[in-house]
Amino acid sequence: MEKIVILTGAGISAESGLGTFRDEGGLWTQYALEDVATPEGFARDPVLVHEFYNARRAHAAEAVPNPAHLALARLEEALGGEVLIVTQNVDGLHEKAGCRNVLHMHGQLDRALCAGCGHRWEAPLEMSVEDACPACGARAVRPDVVWFGEMPYHMDRIDRELAEADIFAAIGTSGQVYPAAAFGQMAGAYGARTVELNLERSAASEDFGEMRHGPASKVVPAWVE
Numbered sequence: 001m002e003k004i005v006i007l008t009g010a011g012i013s014a015e016s017g018l019g020t021f022r023d024e025g026g027l028w029t030q031y032a033l034e035d036v037a038t039p040e041g042f043a044r045d046p047v048l049v050h051e052f053y054n055a056r057r058a059h060a061a062e063a064v065p066n067p068a069h070l071a072l073a074r075l076e077e078a079l080g081g082e083v084l085i086v087t088q089n090v091d092g093l094h095e096k097a098g099c100r101n102v103l104h105m106h107g108q109l110d111r112a113l114c115a116g117c118g119h120r121w122e123a124p125l126e127m128s129v130e131d132a133c134p135a136c137g138a139r140a141v142r143p144d145v146v147w148f149g150e151m152p153y154h155m156d157r158i159d160r161e162l163a164e165a166d167i168f169a170a171i172g173t174s175g176q177v178y179p180a181a182a183f184g185q186m187a188g189a190y191g192a193r194t195v196e197l198n199l200e201r202s203a204a205s206e207d208f209g210e211m212r213h214g215p216a217s218k219v220v221p222a223w224v225e
């Protein structure tokens, strides 16, 4: 059976009401990414960073999967362990749709991380600078997400999966943030068939053998069926 690796980005959740980063009106047009998505920004102003992630956590908790997430869940149900979703999204919508085989390369909004001892646990809806790590007691608690300059999670496993993939699809990602932006090129070089499903051409489009452009709620179910 063919192995399918699917990379997802913010565009797959846009129609669930969650903002993307770089589109018009996106998060990086409202906040400077250096302030809220770098370890240096967190060190400078942890209150601002907690406010930013608390608001997004609340928003994500209310959001529901759209037809694109549901189509991927159907694909996983039909093909089982042959489908792996590698998501850059921190919103948990793939799991809400019923997917189980998901790698969160940029972390999860509903997880907390102690910058002191590395302990991880379920995040409360509201995090603050007053929170202490339940394992070591340090007041060094942060969202368990991957900021610029940090190493994304599961990279060894992702590299192995790309090497074994027969099909690689990238859905709703601008192809501007590495290392995810290189996965299409890597999977193609390893021998996979590659397809981009995005609202429009991305910065990485030329790395894909096939392109399907349009809203994820339309192009993903059509690709899956």
Ligand code: BJW
Binding pocket: 008, 009, 010, 011, 012, 014, 015, 020, 021, 022, 023, 026, 037, 088, 089, 090, 106, 145, 146, 147, 148, 149, 150, 151, 152, 155, 171, 172, 173, 174, 175, 176, 177, 178, 179, 197, 198, 199, 200, 201, 202, 214, 215, 216, 217
């Ligand atoms: C729709 C749609 C609809 C809209 N339907 N589509 C030069 C070269 C190479 C690397 C670097 C470099 N300079 C610096 C770097 C490193 C840096 C980087 O890439 N910087 C770039 C800006 C150049 N990367 C890092 O620091 C990463 N770490 C790293 O590289 O470690 C070293 C390493 C080396 C080798 C191997 C491995 C590691 C870490 C990056 C961490 C990114 N973190 C964030 C925040 C996560 C937490 C949070 O959510 O707050 O991740 S930033 C943000 O961008 C978030 C996203 O996951 C990520 C990608 O964004 P995404 O998902 O693509 O969203 P958008 O908004 O950009 O695009 C949406 C797309 O959807 C658009 O195309 C729309 O058209 C489309 N769309 N509606 C379908 N309805």
